[in-house]
């Protein structure tokens with residue numbers, strides 16, 4: 001996917017419509033010799049699928065346009081440049097549509113959602129990501145329900161943030177993780193309640209949990225150029241028992257690295273390997289942006305609660321509290337792509353920007 005020219009084709013804007021952006025993913029895949037591959041004709045295939053809904057549901061579908069990226073991907077191939085391109089394409093057409101749907105593979109859908117949330121801060125309408133565990137044409141698969149639900153929530157005047165609709169649930173984009181590689185309810189939001197859900201035929205949005213009523217503020221999109229952080233400048237170090245000093249050093253001391261997300265033990269602990277704290281402190285002292293969350297999918301870290309976590313905050317490790325890996329990593333990408341001082345980057349990492357912490 002190119003970051004220089006927009007891969008969007010065929011736009012038909014009107015403020016009463018929803019723009020569906022198809023990027024690939026299982027939902028649109030078809031079987032080929034090498035396995036499932038993203039297929040084309042999504043607009044026609046989506047219309048055929050929706051025509052199978054009961055009439056009452058078909059009447060409830062808002063008007064929409066579909067555009068397809070020219071390079072369709074399995075979402076395992078997405079990069080920060082993919083996130084940047086999507087944000088740019090949505091921002092460019094924002095006022096032309098009442099809402100947006102990003103049709104995306106599930107493997108990295110929650111990463112794209114978190115990144116879009118940072119780039120589209122202050123969003124005043126819905127951006128709903130969805131996908132499926134089975135292709136559109138699979139009998140009794142999940143694609144049709146996910147698309148229908150995404151369309152319904154993308155038409156909501158109340159929803160004003162990046163969200164994920166999947167398996168009847170509406171999740172905050174900056175709070176979601178993929179929790180299952182096979183089950184239909186593949187996504188969860190471990191530290192934040194649902195912001196909406198489908199109950200029977202009703203699509204219910206919970207306004208008190210939404211950014212519109214919390215910290216949305218004025219639109220202040222931050223569409224930075226992610227090129228400078230798209231070549232491995234930000235790393236993720238997930239601890240394992242026996243991790244050695246040289247291993248952490250070889251990752252963190254590389255001069256190309258500008259930031260790192262640590263996933264520590266439990267409530268924020270590291271092994272007592274001599275020298276480990278020094279490596280972290282040195283990297284931070286060199287101006288690298290270092291943050292930490294837990295390996296546990298639920299709960300927050302509390303740096304220094306245990307002796308095993310003592311000194312980490314002083315070494316320059318910023319607490320990501322209960323942020324998801326997706327939200328913490330994409331926030332590092334987003335902050336490091338901007339011309340901010342390291343102090344400002346650190347301050348902003350610790351500040352909730354889009355309800356991610």
Ligand code: ASN
Pocket residue numbers: 024025026027073074075076104105106107108131132133134
């Ligand atoms: N590998 C697929 C993707 O992320 C998985 C899916 O969409 N269910 O594109």
